[in-house]
Amino acid sequence: MWLSLAAVFTLVSPAFAEDMPAFVKQGDRFTLMVDGKPFFMMATQLHNSSAWPTQLDKAWPAALALSPNVIQAPVYWEQFEPRPGVYDTTNVDALIAKARATHVRLTLLWFGTWKNGEMHYVPEWMQADRKTYPRMLNERDEPVSVLSPNVRSNVEADKRAFAALMRHLKKVDGEQHTVIVVQVENEPGAIGSVRDFGAEAQSQFNGAVPQAVLDKLSLKPGTWREVFGPDADEAFGAWSTARYINEVAAAGKAVYPLPLYVNTWLRYKDKKYPGIDYPSGGATFNVFDIWRSVSPAIDFIGTDIYTSDAGEYRKVLDQYARADNPSWVSETGFDANTAPFLYYVLDRGGVGFSTFGIDNVATSEAHLAAAKAHGDNYTLLAPIQDLLGQALLDKRVKASVEEPGRGRQSLDFGAWQVDLSYGPPPWGELPAIVPNSKDGLGRALVIQLDEATYLISGVDVRFEFKRVTKDGLYGRLARVEEGAYDKGVWKPTRWLNGDETDYGINFRKDQKLLRVTLGTY
Template sequence: MNLKITLASVAFAIWIASAFAQNPAIPHLETKGTTKQLIVNGKPFLVLGGELHNSSTSGVSYMATLWDKMKKKNLNTVIAPVYWELLEPEQEKFDFTLVDSMIHGARSKGLHLVVLWFGSWKNGYSMYTPAWIKGNTEKYPRAKDKDGNSYEMLSALYPASQNADARAFKTLMHHIKEVDGKYQTVIAMQIENEMGLFGSPRDYCKVANEEYERGVPTDLMTYMSGNKEKLQPELDSAWRANGYKTNGTWEAVFGKSKFEKKDLSVLSYLPEELFSVYHYAKYTGAVAAAGKSEYPIPMYVNCWIKQAMTSYPGKYPSGGPTPHTLDLWRAVAPAIDFISPDIYVPLKSARLTMEQYKRPGNPLFIPEYRPGAQSATEAFWAYGQLDAICFSPFGIDDLEPEEDEITKTYEVLNLAKDKILENRGKGNMLGIYLDSTDREQQFDLNGYHIKVSFGGASNAEMANIAVGVKIKKEQVAGGLIIANGPDEFIVIGKNMSFKLQPITPDIKKSLLDVEFMDEGYFKEGKWITTRRLNGDEGTGGGDYGFGFMNNKNAYIKFQRQKGDKYSLLRFKISKYN
């Protein structure tokens, strides 16, 4: 890419800014504190999402049964695909039947949509391209291995494929603006899906070989030189180790290619992978820019992450937005608003992944998370701990609402979302996740050292007077806590207990009690109390702990709710002598 193309990217960014200034009402991102906020219909919006299976919106009658089910699961947003092969079955002849059915179906239940563009790549493969693309490999070439054999995947280095994809996506965005612009059912777009190359760290087609030998493009070197020692550590350290060269081959700039299968910290095939990143990002960014020229709502790309089973590029899709390549994606694809991880790994790795994608300028948006009780509980941690914009289990259409733990999670988050949105980016909100292995979580908040413990029955349960409540042994527990003013907190939870101790005790008022504990919800940002909890149901001096509690601390337990639902509480601590 040359300077002319770089200037074109700048011009595009200016054009988008101008277009947005003329129409600020469309879905967009705004900076708030240390993070970004999604704005829908002029108000901050928290995506309580679920992603459908790949083929669920490929038939009108099949998808018609989904929307009521999604509403009953307490989602406010469904993440669902549009398929290039069905949108443009014949070149430049478009069929919007499925798109319209999806938009109208979601809108009829008061749901929003994030649309997945299954264009040139889905999970790295080109399975959703139209037949007229698949059958014309001369015009739309496939990627090649070292021996010249074709992969199933399109090559990212040929303008004809990029232009065809961009034209189709531009047409889709024009249609979405026409049928949905005033309703804002569609609030964001995903460009491609887990794009990248399987089987090899880079494409070995003729054009790719020529580009690789030509060396690192000028526009990328200009970006890197302008951000020297400010780049993410993985890139800066590789560049620094090779003398901060300002031109040369990919190996001269980023180091000699190496391979390590077992050690995930080693960046195997780094120069080849970064070459692939440059061209996939260039291609995908062009598709996004074409769509934004019609309707510039937020657009993102998602990633098949590096993990133990797929530990090197080519084993995972090489060229995708893995954490150590995010700066290159930003440099090459300015039309992409943020980059998102798809998470199907154990809890510890999932936490690390979420932290890697919550970076300055890149809000945490999780379009796919492995479904189950863990994910339904981990949602609290993502929203509370990392200010996530979106959390979305995959295969949301599998289970019935009453069988899916996410139904209860989203029920209580809907009651608290106004307060969560108000506190995003302020540093006074924390997520909680506990299980039988990690039974405690400790932190400081609002002047208190807080210890949260797994389990713990309320007094009503211990006295066997919790009528209509079925007691069961929990495997996980989750929630979140928000500082709501001096000595006051908002908390979501179940199957856990809180112990609060002043960080700096008041010598004149060294004893603590819970002044009040109310059950309720938020409506338009205001707290509405449904009932005051006291005595057996929650708090109240000696009765609360049957005389066994240390009154230099404050204690909160959750009464188990009917249907094993979560509690949303507001409580305040009083100090006395």
């Protein structure tokens, strides 16, 4: 019997009300709690300029076509605070109204001090006043297009605006909780300089590394240069950025404590130069511990992954799925080739997966293929989202993704092992070396319902259940049912047997659910 939620939850974020969305931890697993239940985000994100009321009627249907349970949309600081201390909630209110009318949840993305390593959405009245709101300076004493994270006037301005946003959300959404999560900033860090070389920043850089950083990394005291050597500039940039954003997040949570996260422009394997190849100061894997040492108000950190290479994708997820952070793909390319990677996140017990730019012009073959691939995933999982959320938290979900040269894979369920073969023939024995499927988009999902019952689905894959416990008993398929969940109740439409199960349970392109009951003899 699985433990009850009340017995095992440890709250990570404070709760505003009994059904307030919350980020929680159970053992070494994390989840979002929405309406009192574990919630896996199957999300899609609107384009940067699609969150205006005049654009929603065009953008929203494209997002809904994927059957998401969350739509992500930006809030623009320049629009939200057109004059100092004057707040325009028109865009936010339109997003909430549209989400309620179409029965989806909403994640708001605060485009504040940072957007893609620059200050694109900082209000014009701030950008024009460099004396009051200084920019970062590079090594040549030249300004770059980023507010200095080391100057109090900048962080105070962002804190006031973000707190105003959260105060408005509490007022208009504090009971309905249409908005379940807020992203603080967007791909923060600096393009144009490894760190700020302004006077205030230089004074901090020449000072001692804060104790919180030393404790997290088990380092001895000293200045940034003494402690981090040649990596000191990037380390200081990460600390400066993380501390700044933590203050902004804390100011918002003090008003309305929704779960908050930060997304990351990644440092890929061929990227070496902070401030050039990627924003310096963001939560890249090489400075992740520095980030977590000074960002307690940030519940989790997401990955913006734009690669269709399965091995690279898996490696990135493993860098961020840690004891202090869940797997969360905050953005991924809207491409059919990225659809299988949702299953990587499921296998890691993650909190969600999101595609970016759903509202492209839907005329190209690539767009239509991407919409079908991601839409098929979400459509399959939507009827079981409550079951899935709880099973992820209980570690009863395992998944697999086809990779080049890995035509055979296995999933371990204790007494039972699930052998997977990608690209299998329709029936009969498999060859000694299983080739990959034609397009390499195979994936497999297994949800353990109890010790003998499993819910499975896949694409271009064969499942074979094998009993591996050495107790003199042999395993068998007691029943294989094809069907669907209706309001949480499994309703079989037919039983599969004979030719359909003699050589494993085979899935092709059409995604469906099968309920497998195992027995022994």
